[in-house]
Amino acid sequence: MNSKLKTLKTEGTFSGVIKADGSNHAEYVGQNFNFVMDLSIIEEKQESILFNYEQSLTVDGVTKKSAEVVEVPKEQVDIVNQDMLVSLSNTPSIGLLRLTKINVPSYAPLGSVLIYNDLQYADLLVSSGIIVAVMAFFGLTVAAGLAAIAAAVLAAIPEYYDVDYRNIYLDFFLTPSLGMHVEVDYFYI
Numbered sequence: 001m002n003s004k005l006k007t008l009k010t011e012g013t014f015s016g017v018i019k020a021d022g023s024n025h026a027e028y029v030g031q032n033f034n035f036v037m038d039l040s041i042i043e044e045k046q047e048s049i050l051f052n053y054e055q056s057l058t059v060d061g062v063t064k065k066s067a068e069v070v071e072v073p074k075e076q077v078d079i080v081n082q083d084m085l086v087s088l089s090n091t092p093s094i095g096l097l098r099l100t101k102i103n104v105p106s107y108a109p110l111g112s113v114l115i116y117n118d119l120q121y122a123d124l125l126v127s128s129g130i131i132v133a134v135m136a137f138f139g140l141t142v143a144a145g146l147a148a149i150a151a152a153v154l155a156a157i158p159e160y161y162d163v164d165y166r167n168i169y170l171d172f173f174l175t176p177s178l179g180m181h182v183e184v185d186y187f188y189i
Contacts, residue, residue: 099188112173121168156184
């Protein structure tokens with residue numbers, strides 16, 4: 001990675017539009033930065049959907065743009081849509097049964113700085129704004145961020161545990177060598 005990571009010391013405003021066809025436009029704007037993300041469907045196949053993902057980040061007048069085409073299996077899109085409906089219905093994730101909190105030891109590299117603490121995994125899945133903002137901070141694409149998050153969850157939670165994604169909490173670290181390190185802080189079973 002040749003580019004340097006820049007920390008923005010400002011507050012911003014997030015706004016976005018999700019259209020009926022599944023495309024969305026999001027902007028995160030502050031004093032010295034502007035992040036714009038557009039996601040649109042290119043083609044819907046029987047087994048997958050082809051998305052066009054574009055992002056533009058301007059910091060102190062310098063703009064970096066990227067675009068990529070991503071093919072996502074329909075079953076993953078359906079899971080996210082279902083999860084969004086559940087999240088929007090305000091269904092509590094903790095019912096009448098008491099859940100047990102499992103703390104996961106940190107394995108962040110030496111010299112890492114905690115940037116985001118206890119972000120709920122479900123919020124990252126159903127709200128493109130949160131994941132976009134976090135990845136913009138680290139200078140990564142959403143796809144790279146989602147891959148790192150999935151790897152952290154798979155590494156921390158044994159597959160035989162039945163864990164609701166709304167009960168998983170993540171930490172994001174700024175590291176001296178890698179840029180971003182993500183790990184599960186704790187979860188409930």
